[in-house]
Amino acid sequence: MRVFKTYFLILNRYKGTVFLYFAVFLSLALIMAKVNGADTEKAFEQERLDVAIVNEDRGSFGEDVKEYFGSYNDITTMEYDEEKIANALYWKRLDYVLVIPDGFSKELENGKLTDLSCVRVPGYFDSVYFESELQMYLQKLQLLVQNGYTLQEAQKELMKLQEQETKVTLASFVNEKQGDINTHFFLYVPYLFIAVGVAGIGLVLLRLNGREVKERTECGALPMRSRVGGMVAAIAVFGILLYVLVLVIDVILSKGSILQDMRLPWFLLNMFAMLLFGMSLGFFAGMVAKNVDAMNAIVNVVSLVLCFLGGIFVPREWFAGSIGKIAKLVPTYWYVVNNEEIGQMTKATSAFVKNMLIQSGIVIAYAVVFFAVTLVIISARRKRTA
Amino acid sequence: MVVKIENLVKRYGDLIAVDHFNLAIEEGEIFGLLGPNGSGKSTTINCLLSLLEYDKGTIEIFGEEMKPTSYHLKKNIGIIMQNVAVFEELTVYENIDYFCGLYIKNKQERKQLVEEAIAFVGLQDFRKFYPKKLSGGLLRRLNIACGIAHKPKLIILDEPTVAVDPQSRNKILEGIQELNRQGATIIYTTHYMEEVEQICTRIAIMDKGKNLALGTTDELKAMIDLGETISLEVLEITDDVMDAIRTLPHVIQVSYEKHLLKVKFSKGKHNLLRLLDLMRDKEVAFGNVHSELPTLNDVFLEITGKQLRD
Numbered sequence: 001m002r003v004f005k006t007y008f009l010i011l012n013r014y015k016g017t018v019f020l021y022f023a024v025f026l027s028l029a030l031i032m033a034k035v036n037g038a039d040t041e042k043a044f045e046q047e048r049l050d051v052a053i054v055n056e057d058r059g060s061f062g063e064d065v066k067e068y069f070g071s072y073n074d075i076t077t078m079e080y081d082e083e084k085i086a087n088a089l090y091w092k093r094l095d096y097v098l099v100i101p102d103g104f105s106k107e108l109e110n111g112k113l114t115d116l117s118c119v120r121v122p123g124y125f126d127s128v129y130f131e132s133e134l135q136m137y138l139q140k141l142q143l144l145v146q147n148g149y150t151l152q153e154a155q156k157e158l159m160k161l162q163e164q165e166t167k168v169t170l171a172s173f174v175n176e177k178q179g180d181i182n183t184h185f186f187l188y189v190p191y192l193f194i195a196v197g198v199a200g201i202g203l204v205l206l207r208l209n210g211r212e213v214k215e216r217t218e219c220g221a222l223p224m225r226s227r228v229g230g231m232v233a234a235i236a237v238f239g240i241l242l243y244v245l246v247l248v249i250d251v252i253l254s255k256g257s258i259l260q261d262m263r264l265p266w267f268l269l270n271m272f273a274m275l276l277f278g279m280s281l282g283f284f285a286g287m288v289a290k291n292v293d294a295m296n297a298i299v300n301v302v303s304l305v306l307c308f309l310g311g312i313f314v315p316r317e318w319f320a321g322s323i324g325k326i327a328k329l330v331p332t333y334w335y336v337v338n339n340e341e342i343g344q345m346t347k348a349t350s351a352f353v354k355n356m357l358i359q360s361g362i363v364i365a366y367a368v369v370f371f372a373v374t375l376v377i378i379s380a381r382r383k384r385t386a
Numbered sequence: 387m388v389v390k391i392e393n394l395v396k397r398y399g400d401l402i403a404v405d406h407f408n409l410a411i412e413e414g415e416i417f418g419l420l421g422p423n424g425s426g427k428s429t430t431i432n433c434l435l436s437l438l439e440y441d442k443g444t445i446e447i448f449g450e451e452m453k454p455t456s457y458h459l460k461k462n463i464g465i466i467m468q469n470v471a472v473f474e475e476l477t478v479y480e481n482i483d484y485f486c487g488l489y490i491k492n493k494q495e496r497k498q499l500v501e502e503a504i505a506f507v508g509l510q511d512f513r514k515f516y517p518k519k520l521s522g523g524l525l526r527r528l529n530i531a532c533g534i535a536h537k538p539k540l541i542i543l544d545e546p547t548v549a550v551d552p553q554s555r556n557k558i559l560e561g562i563q564e565l566n567r568q569g570a571t572i573i574y575t576t577h578y579m580e581e582v583e584q585i586c587t588r589i590a591i592m593d594k595g596k597n598l599a600l601g602t603t604d605e606l607k608a609m610i611d612l613g614e615t616i617s618l619e620v621l622e623i624t625d626d627v628m629d630a631i632r633t634l635p636h637v638i639q640v641s642y643e644k645h646l647l648k649v650k651f652s653k654g655k656h657n658l659l660r661l662l663d664l665m666r667d668k669e670v671a672f673g674n675v676h677s678e679l680p681t682l683n684d685v686f687l688e689i690t691g692k693q694l695r696d
Contacts, residue, residue, distance in 0.1 A: 002484065002487040002488060006476070006480075006484050009475070009476055009480060009484075010473060010476070013475035013476075014475070018597070059571075109658040153612070207473055207475060210471075211469075212467060212469045212470065212471035213469065213471050213472070213473060214468060215437055215467060216471040216485060216487075216532070216533070217488060218434050218437060218454075219460060219463065219465045220460060220485070220488025220489060221438065221457045221458070221461040221488060221489045222453075222457070222487075222488045223455070223457055223461045304588075378452060
């Protein structure tokens with residue numbers, strides 16, 4: 001109980017650091033779960049541009065353009081004033097200014113297409129896109145007029161086409177299930193387990209294993225078995241608390257739906273493997289770090305590198321070639337792969353179960369390796385000091 | 387016998403840190419282990435506490451062989467190391483409670499012992515302070531409190547006064563004597579001979595891992611030829627006078643540096659009178675005159691040929 005109690009007393013002094021990492025995790029997870037976990041259809045929205053029309057024409061074309069493009073752009077009319085236009089474009093109040101010359105409608109009614117002038121910011125992609133849309137609209141209008149439609153009829157036909165909504169399916173790495181809030185929330189858990197695991201375990205072990213304190217403790221009458229037992233128990237309780245906390249947050253976030261979700265046991269398994277890895281990393285860092293500053297550096301570098309490479313902060317599909325191959329060497333990669341597969345899962349097929357066990361096994365193997373390496377370091381140090 | 391060390395040998399590769407070291411400490415002693423830095427004092431203490439494995443020899447504490455797993459023996463040992471060994475993250479009270487808890491399981495008993503230790507080292511006003519907020523002297527006192535809270539029968543202090551201000555040093559030394567009066571046997575290692583002379587009942591002089599001399603302060607001083615050192619402030623002195631001084635009875639060594647004439651005599655009577663008579667006869671003017679009895683440093687110098695603080 002001595003070491004157990006002291007572990008949490010020391011941890012209490014580092015609660016600020018631990019809370020900071022926890023807050024980063026929670027902010028990331030909540031924001032990303034909300035953003036990415038939203039309905040994928042809503043996730044696509046056409047870009048709206050601010051377009052102004054300088055209508056010097058006396059025909060209907062200006063109104064037609066306004067009607068046609070107004071459904072997905074903000075269109076206003078203005079007088080031609082070079083300075084005003086330049087200012088509006090410079091300060092991004094406008095993206096595009098279309099100038100319709102006098103007699104344009106009449107020319108168009110005769111099937112002729114005269115050039116329209118425009119003012120836009122050079123190289124601005126969205127305005128180029130708008131111009132291309134405008135050209136397409138004009139060509140369609142001209143085609144219809146040339147085929148016997150009046151300008152008003154042609155406009156009506158194009159408006160009908162316009163109303164037919166194009167269904168946009170985003171080319172995504174995930175399917176519907178994967179887009180749910182649980183999958184996105186659990187995606188960020190490695191950051192918490194690595195950062196808080198290393199900070200919460202490493203910082204305390206750093207103190208408990210400080211040379212002077214350790215010597216004094218070894219001179220004490222408390223058997224080593226009790227000391228190690230107390231430390232292991234404290235680390236285990238810390239890990240369990242972290243694990244339960246994550247689960248509670250997800251239960252709140254999913255409004256309890258995760259508890260009825262058939263994927264829950266697999267999420268739990270995946271998280272458990274990552275928790276073991278985070279704890280073993282904390283154990284390792286607690287033994288190799290020389291001081292608190294070094295420990296904080298380890299926490300930041302390791303957690304960020306592993307989360308980036310593993311595909312937590314950026315989609316792992318972004319990593320191609322050699323970086324992609326390197327990414328496979330980090331345990332977070334396999335956690336993310338598992339998380340995606342769990343997200344897609346509708347039935348626990350034997351192939352799924354096999355994949356889960358192998359991939360979780362890889363993460364646990366990393367944990368075992370770090371744990372074993374740390375034990376070797378401890379043993380080597382004992383021999384050196386003996 | 388509280389501590390018995392026989393033929394202790396500890397090697398670090400080719401370096402022999404402790405070389406066939408023997409020691410026996412009786413109950414109730416304040417035993418001083420005196421030696422320069424690197425003489426093997428701390429290594430001996432670490433072997434004694436089973437913090438280090440040793441190559442040869444036997445160590446017994448309270449009549450039993452000391453092993454790393456001798457927890458029943460460790461229960462009666464208190465240790466105050468050279469470096470302050472406390473948790474920066476725990477308060478004064480929590481630190482003492484933690485280390486006391488390594489020996490005392492009963493919470494109530496421990497609480498009382500912790501309070502007594504705090505009172506003993508005079509940290510009542512600092513019980514909720516974190517170590518970083520304590521001055522060097524207070525920190526040393528906390529270090530001591532952590533080592534003695536469980537009321538051990540044997541207390542080992544390894545250079546506890548290094549880098550401590552004179553006031554705190556006196557407080558620490560008085561505390562050690564008080565602990566001894568309360569029944570604890572003390573082993574005190576230091577390279578400050580004044581401290582050893584002040585508090586120790588018996589002293590072992592160590593160098594290069596060997597026990598060079600053992601005894602009380604007087605016994606150690608009796609082991610050397612030096613009886614006294616007389617110093618005179620002299621503005622100028624000729625070689626003839628220096629030679630005449632060397633012919634005086636019991637003179638061991640004569641030196642003159644920075645207007646200070648130092649004459650070392652072996653044990654004998656009337657050394658000062660004879661020297662002053664000679665100075666008057668040779669018409670040498672002199673100022674202040676000092677006579678010093680041999681110190682442990684002189685003992686050390688004569689035994690090893692070097693200063694204690696080399």
